């Protein structure tokens with residue numbers, strides 16, 4: 001038996017490379033990362049021609065050389081699709097990718113801390129809780145709140161909805177009579193979360209929106225009263241601090257007051273807009289976040305971290321705990337250590353990535369000032385783009401931006417405006433030097449600009465304006481021919 005064990009150990013030894021091997025692997029991986037970062041200002045933001053198909057050319061389980069594998073990563077992973085690390089990514093809600101965070105991920109993977117449970121990783125759990133506390137205080141929560149670093153905004157919204165469901169003791173038989181008040185502009189991940197949380201049969205009342213796509217809060221109270229009269233169960237109102245399509249901030253304070261008076265759970269999806277609380281100008285504009293019962297804010301959006309980190313905060317932390325904590329016999333040792341709440345008791349996850357480190361490192365390394373400046377710069381870049389585009393003839397602009405998303409369309413002299421703008425957007429995307437995405441508002445096709453990459457600066461916005469003009473001329477030239 002001993003011989004067999006020794007032979008197996010030897011066979012598996014490659015899984016624990018020695019120092020020299022580690023160094024060789026690391027050096028080449030870092031070279032590739034450096035090449036990527038150095039090329040970033042010039043590389044294509046959108047690559048239609050590459051699709052990563054050659055990935056299938058070599059069988060997955062057949063070992064290959066590190067050099068070949070890095071080539072595969074470069075050509076089949078990096079090149080195809082949207083280059084989300086680029087400052088010319090001005091579509092959807094751009095993510096970040098701070099370099100300092102990548103080192104956090106590296107160290108987190110090397111240490112492999114069991115970061116979901118305080119007993120196993122007290123320092124890691126403290127670090128994540130410290131980050132949660134900082135975010136809770138930033139939005140104005142007082143004592144007693146709790147939160148969790150999730151994989152992103154979708155899971156953060158789901159976690160909040162599950163907490164809200166259990167806080168109101170909603171059982172299966174109650175779902176059909178339960179009412180949610182929301183905006184048509186609510187992110188679709190919240191609809192998905194409602195469905196996954198077993199609330200699909202709940203009634204969703206979409207509140208009217210004003211000309212800036214914000215909820216008209218005055219109608220909420222009347223809806224709640226009518227619903228109560230009909231023996232329905234008003235449950236939660238969901239607002240957004242920064243909608244994805246149009247960047248609107250709902251009237252949070254007004255909704256918060258009505259929610260409180262009517263005993264509704266008040267949830268705000270601030271996945272995109274939450275970190276603008278760091279900017280003085282937005283402390284007022286985001287007033288009402290402190291009134292929420294639950295809130296989502298995504299460090300992989302507003303704090304420029306790489307994808308894979310969102311945050312859910314719940315004002316009454318006990319509610320988050322009650323909705324997610326679960327005991328198991330084999331985990332009994334962990335109960336002894338109770339200095340800090342464990343992430344595993346506040347989320348669906350048990351074993352989890354130690355996400356806190358990728359967030360803690362840049363905050364500690366740089367302090368908050370560069371983050372504030374970067375967010376403010378994005379605000380002014382959006383306003384600049386809005387003003388510059390407004391000076392070009394033929395463009396119709398959406399409302400003046402609340403945050404860093406705005407939309408527009410070109411009104412062609414002839415033909416269908418929707419078709420024309422679809423072509424315009426496609427030609428900008430196919431060009432590959434800048435990336436704008438599109439949406440539909442009612443029946444109107446519009447092109448969006450979303451400025452949130454920490455690498456987006458004046459030159460990227462000016463280039464985008466140039467490309468829009470260039471593509472417009474080309475299209476108009478074609479249609480006049």
Ligand SMILES: Cc1ncc(COP(=O)(O)O)c(C=O)c1O
Pocket residue numbers: 092093151152153154155187189240242243244269270271272298310
């Ligand atoms: C307002 C808003 N909420 C939620 C989400 C979903 O977040 P994630 O993609 O991190 O799951 C997004 C994504 O863009 C968003 O913009």
